[in-house]
Amino acid sequence: MDRRKFMALSALAVVGFTLAPILQPAFGSTPRLEDELQRRLGVRLAQIKEVADIKLTAPTIAESGANVPITVESTIPIDRVEHLWVFVDKNPVPWIADVKLTPMNGQVYFSTRIKMGETSNVRAILKLKDGSYVMATKEVKVTAGGCG
Amino acid sequence: MAIGAGILRVPKEAKKGEIIRVQMVITHPMSPPRKDPTTGQEVPPHTLTKLELLFNNKPVSTVNMGAGISANPFMAIALKVEESGVVKIAYEDNKGGKWERTAEIKVS
Numbered sequence: 001m002d003r004r005k006f007m008a009l010s011a012l013a014v015v016g017f018t019l020a021p022i023l024q025p026a027f028g029s030t031p032r033l034e035d036e037l038q039r040r041l042g043v044r045l046a047q048i049k050e051v052a053d054i055k056l057t058a059p060t061i062a063e064s065g066a067n068v069p070i071t072v073e074s075t076i077p078i079d080r081v082e083h084l085w086v087f088v089d090k091n092p093v094p095w096i097a098d099v100k101l102t103p104m105n106g107q108v109y110f111s112t113r114i115k116m117g118e119t120s121n122v123r124a125i126l127k128l129k130d131g132s133y134v135m136a137t138k139e140v141k142v143t144a145g146g147c148g
Numbered sequence: 149m150a151i152g153a154g155i156l157r158v159p160k161e162a163k164k165g166e167i168i169r170v171q172m173v174i175t176h177p178m179s180p181p182r183k184d185p186t187t188g189q190e191v192p193p194h195t196l197t198k199l200e201l202l203f204n205n206k207p208v209s210t211v212n213m214g215a216g217i218s219a220n221p222f223m224a225i226a227l228k229v230e231e232s233g234v235v236k237i238a239y240e241d242n243k244g245g246k247w248e249r250t251a252e253i254k255v256s
Contacts, residue, residue, distance in 0.1 A: 067218045088216065092180070096216035099225070104208045106167035106228025113218040 033087060033094045040095060041085065041125070043133055048125060054108075054136035056124045065116040065142040072124040072136070074108035081108055083127040090120035116142045151176055151241075156249040158227075158235050164255055170201060171224045172237055172249070180215035196241045201225055204233040229255050 030045070037045055057071040072084060078101060086096040096114050108126065116122075119142050125135040154174040162168050174196065181193040199211040209225055227235065232255045240246045 071224075086216075091216060093214060093216060095214060097211060097213040099212075100210040102208055104203060104206065104228060105226050107226040109167075109169070109224070109226035111222075111224040113222050115216055115218055 030089045030094075032092075033089045036087065036094045040098070041127070041133065048133040048135045050137060051134045054124055054126060054134060056122065056136040056138045058122050058138050058140050060139075061141045061143065062116065064144050065118070067113050068116050068122075068140060068142070069111070069113050070122060070124075071111040072108065074126065076108060076126065076128070076134075078103050078105055078107055080129050081126055082129055084108065084110055085123075085125040085127075086110075086112075086114065087123045087125065088114065088116055088120050089123070091115070091117050116140060118142055152239075152245050152247040154237070154239070154247060154249045156235065156237055156251045158251045158253050161254045161256065162229050164230055165228065166255075167226050167228050168253070169224050170227050170235055170237075171222070173220060173222045174199075174239060174247075175220055176241065178215055178217055178219045178221060194241065194243060196221065196239055199223070199237060199239040201227070202236040202238065203227060203229070204231070205236070229253060231255055 034045060037043060053075045055073045058068060062068045070086065072086065081101050084099040084101060087094045088096055097112065099110050101108065119140065121137050121139050123135050123137050125133055127133055152175065154172060157171045159168055176196050178195045179193060182191050183189065184191050193215055195215045196213055199213070200207060201209040208227060211223065232253060234250050234252055236248060236250045238248045
């Protein structure tokens, strides 16, 4: 290997190593969530549109991860909604619960208390009748984890 | 309280077409699969898996859940009432437990 080739290769390697950690979060920050979405919904996170007409209420800071109250409400008419999911990105099992909704509900409203292992995003995802997915996201800071 | 005991609460009275909140609390450990810290043995999970909400025996909602829900789960769901009747929840866990609770509502 001549000197010029060696220089070019090592330069590439340096660029590669420095870029790798930067690129990593963009692709692999929530692999468990992506897996779970793929399995349960059959879509990727990037395909779900973030909308303002879903209201996800959760504390900004939770004292205990064992008991985090969340409420999902939406102004989207119930006739247009089919299903609701709740996910926590960084839990060992990101899927928390899912609710099948019917027009008899009258309104999208679901409130419960969930466990969170660490500071993470909470997501409420709605499947609409036309087959599209919309969501609301909120970050909850957890000071003491609640798994196990 | 024993595992599976539950409280179901709805307003006593409502107007026709009103959207009410059905609230429930169920006694259940909702424990995830884990290792026993002293013996190191695997402890299987024990959680509620499914809860159905019915109004006058017509299915309204089905909730599927896992260990991500807190112990002694609390839940609230909306329900539009057009007539007097009985609100029922039927829930089960992964160890074969099955329970039911009902509450009556008067609609005028």
